[in-house]
């Protein structure tokens with residue numbers, strides 16, 4: 001497309017201001033004239049403005065809008081006396097733009113920065129965090145009652161989605177969880193070996209690995225992987241259903257979205273978390289075992305016997321007891337965030353992030369509570 | 380042939396398929412410069428797919444699309460980009476950016492392709508939004524806060540953002556009230572007359588066909604079985620076309636037109 005250069009000359013003539021646009025007045029070419037036109041619009045009485053159309057080559061609605069601006073406030077409306085010369089379409093376009101366009105002033109963005117604004121943001125943040133917490137607790141309650149009422153009629157449990165989630169969130173996560181746990185076990189053993197060797201007590205590495213992996217790391221690795229891997233998937237899946245009004249459609253069709261979407265995910269996570277934790281424990285201990293073997297010359301047989309003899313079995317049960325709780329927390333937070341998604345993609349992204357962050361946060365807080373509780377109980 | 384009737388867009392021997400499901404086979408179509416062409420056809424016959432193929436979103440399995448005689452599939456990226464910047468497209472679902480307000484949606488193509496000052500962009504966006512019949516409260520709304528018909532209008536405003544040379548509209552009047560649909564029709568014609576637009580409209584709206592389309596193409600049996608001004612189509616003997624225009628709804632629209 002060959003662009004004839006656009007031009008604008010402004011002439012004074014018999015007390016009137018004549019705008020003489022020339023060339024192509026189209027969206028690609030008019031940027032330069034915006035400020036001139038704005039000045040005329042601001043300074044000069046619209047009754048005195050006249051537009052000479054004869055020099056225009058091509059014009060589109062953007063060009064027409066710009067030309068119409070100095071005259072659109074004319075008291076007696078836009079009439080013949082505002083125009084001079086002739087053009088095939090310019091008059092018509094200007095008229096079209098004038099008829100339809102709204103005279104809204106462009107919005108001025110509030111871009112003030114200062115102490116008050118900062119304080120206001122902190123306040124708003126705290127308030128929304130507080131509300132979010134209340135809402136999450138309410139959701140917990142709702143999920144639990146809904147779970148209880150489904151349990152009373154166990155045939156209402158939806159088996160297909162439960163097994164589907166168990167596979168996707170559980171079985172498919174097994175390799176990564178096992179590998180991570182293996183390395184954590186190995187790292188713990190290495191650090192223990194290094195440190196304990198200086199006291200000549202390197203044999204206690206076995207206890208260190210056993211207790212650390214059974215009590216904490218097995219279940220924490222599992223929970224964090226579930227949170228990062230499955231929680232985001234739960235939130236994204238439910239959230240995009242929410243965006244497409246699928247959840248509304250379920251309600252209208254008499255399907256309880258809690259029963260269809262939330263409960264299966266909770267059940268699947270509660271079942272899979274202990275199983276995955278068990279696998280993680282095994283992998284972690286194997287990691288520790290291999291390090292002990294290679295770095296400390298502790299034979300596998302000896303390692304296993306020693307774990308049997310000197311690591312109390314409670315440690316295993318402490319670890320396992322936390323797994324279903326973490327599983328439930330993760331599933332509930334993921335579903336809650338999914339159902340909170342609004343109409344736009346931005347909110348989907350925000351809630352996926354929130355879901356992962358909140359569930360990891362909650363897992364660690366609850367883990368600390370468990371630690372205090374077991375400490376008090378002396379287990 | 381006069382300049383006005385050389386085809387701007389030419390679809391030649393088009394075949395499209397999803398897997399083994401063939402949608403079009405040996406489809407030919409010409410859209411002339413400055414005309415408003417309507418495309419009709421039953422639901423699922425591939426009107427939206429044809430439009431998407433014409434704008435290059437779907438690659439043809441055979442055949443080629445020509446713009447001004449140049450094959451779309453063989454254009455260099457820069458030529459293609461220049462061409463695309465002169466297109467306005469309204470998708471069937473609106474396809475607004477959900478994270479942006481209506482005004483920002485309309486400004487998006489301007490930001491990308493022009494160097495207009497921000498304030499002027501925002502005024503132009505408001506003007507386009509008003510042109511399509513949305514009220515003064517619309518520009519600051521998000522798409523999720525709009526009704527179905529409002530989304531259509533906002534989508535049209537975005538399609539018009541750069542005053543395109545070619546406008547592709549997929550069912551623009553579906554979901555609009557009759558008054559709004561009539562205003563829509565007259566806006567399209569007004570813009571065509573004033574700007575010399577070429578307009579390609581996929582529609583089920585018989586009133587739109589009668590009111591503004593210069594020619595109507597009928598999609599059936601995987602190809603365009605007829606392309607003609609509406610009056611000629613009314614005489615066509617193809618069974619589907621007969622059914623379409625002489626069924627109860629078609630008759631009502633035809634009669635309304637003939638008074």
Ligand SMILES: Nc1ncnc2c1ncn2[C@@H]1O[C@H](COP(=O)(O)OP(=O)(O)OP(=O)(O)O)[C@@H](O)[C@H]1O
Pocket residue numbers: 397402420421422423424425426427428429471
């Ligand atoms: N992404 C896709 N994958 C597979 N098949 C598709 C896809 N998109 C469309 N189709 C098929 O192509 C055919 C034509 O679809 P298209 O959306 O073009 O219909 P249409 O003519 O626009 O119908 P309507 O009037 O309802 O909008 C349909 O049979 C549809 O199933």
Ligand SMILES: [Mg+2]
Pocket residue numbers: 426427428471549
């Ligand atoms: Mg369609």
